[in-house]
Amino acid sequence: MLTSIALLWLLGMALGAAARKLHLPALVGMLLAGILLGPFGADLLSPALLSVSADLRRLALILILLRAGLSLDLGSLRRSGRSAVLLCFLPAACEVLGMVLLAPRLLGVSVLDAAILGAVVGAVSPAVIVPRMLDLMEAGYGTEQGIPQMVLAGASVDDVFVVVLFSSFTGMASGGRFSPAALAGVPVSILLGAALGLGLGGLLARFFARFPLRDSAKAILLLALSILLTALEDRLGSRVPFSGLLAVLGTGLGLYRRQPAAAQRLAAKFGRLWVAAEILLFALVGAQLNLEYAAASGRTAVLLVLGALCFRALGVLLCMAGSPLNPKERLFAVLAYLPKATVQAAIGGVPLAMGLSCGQVVLTVAVIAILLTAPLGAFAIDVSYRRLLRRAG
DSSP states (O other): OHHHHHHHHHHHHHHHHHHHHTTSOHHHHHHHHHHHHSTTTTOOSOHHHHHTHHHHHHHHHHHHHHHHHHHOOHHHHGGGTHHHHHHTTHHHHHHHHHHHHHHHHHHOOOHHHHHHHHHHHTSOOHHHHHHHHHHHHHHTBSTTTTHHHHHHHHHHHHHHHHHHHHHHHHHHHTTOOOOHHHHHHHHHHHHHHHHHHHHHHHHHHHHHHHSOOOHHHHHHHHHHHHHHHHHHHHHHTTTSOOOHHHHHHHHHHHHHHHOHHHHHHHHHHHHHHHHHHHHHHHHHHHHHOOHHHHHHHHHHHHHHHHHHHHHHHHHHHHHHTTSSOOHHHHHHHHHHTOOOOHHHHHHTTHHHHTTOTTHHHHHHHHHHHHHHHHHHHHHHHHHHHHHHSOBOO
C-alpha cells in the first residue's frame, strides 16, 4: 500500500505540473496518474489501497470543507442577501432536474438512476473554487459586492445539499422507499448539521482561548472532531436526519466568528495537508475508471454534462434576479459555478461500490464531468475576473 501511495504521489505531482504548464488544473494530471497506474491501466496499485479509497476520499472532502469554513466571513456574505441563500441549493436542484429529464433519454437509465447521477454531478468543486475565491478576496476583486464570499459559501453548502440528496437517492435504490418524511429530512439534516457545527466551533474557540495550544495541535484536534462528526451521521443513520459534512463546515465557521486570526492560521495548515490529499483523491478516482466503458459512452456523457450545465446556469441566473449585481457580475457567478471535481471524486464511485446497477455509468459520467468542467471552469474564472469584477479601493 505504501509503495502504491508513493507511486501515486510521484506520478500525480509530475503529471499535475505538466497539466499546469498546459494551463489546465493540476487535478487533470492527477486523474491521469490514477488511470495509468490503476487496474484498467498498468495495474500497479495495491488492492488494499483501493479497498480503503472511500475513506481516503472522505478525509479529503473533510479537509476541503474545514478550509472553506475557516476562511469564510459571514459578515461580508450578508451583503448578498437572498442571492447567497438561493445559491446554496437552487443551481444544484436545477441541475438534478435537468439530469432527470435528459439522462433517461440519452443513456436509457431509470428516473431514480438519473436522480442519483444528478446528485453526483450536481455539486460544484471546492477544490477548484475555494482557492480561486480566496485569491480574489485577497486581491480585492468583487469583495465590496460580496461576490467571492457569496460563491464560496454557496459552493460549500451546495455540496452538502447535493450529498444529502445523494444519500437519500442511493438509500431508495438500495431497497428503501420514498416518503414525504425522507424529503422533509433534507432541510432538517442541513439545519441540525449547521447548528451543531456552529456550536462546536464556538466551544473550540473558548477552549483555545483558555488553554493555549500550538496551531499544529489545534489542527489535529479540529480534524479529529470533524471525522467524528461524519461518523456520527453514519451512526444516526435514518433515525435522525443530520449532515455531518455541513457540521464540519459549521465548525470552521463558528471558530472563525470567535477567533478569526487563529482560524486563518489553521486554514493555512489544512491548505498544506491538502497538497498531499488532493493527489490521492483524484488519482484514486482515476484508478476506478473503466476505460472501455468510458470510450463507449463518452460522447453521450459529454452531451449530458453540457446539457445539465445549461440547467445549472439558469439556476444561477434565477438566484441573481433582483440582486444589485450588474450583468457582468452575474455572468461571473455563472462561470464560477461551472467547475466540478471534488464531490464527484468523493462520491462518484460509491454507487459502484454499493453494487447498484447504475454504478459504472455514474462513475463514468462523474469522471467525464471532472475532465470537462474543471479545466473549463478554472480557465473561465482566471480569464474573466479582471474584466467582470470591480476591484475594491
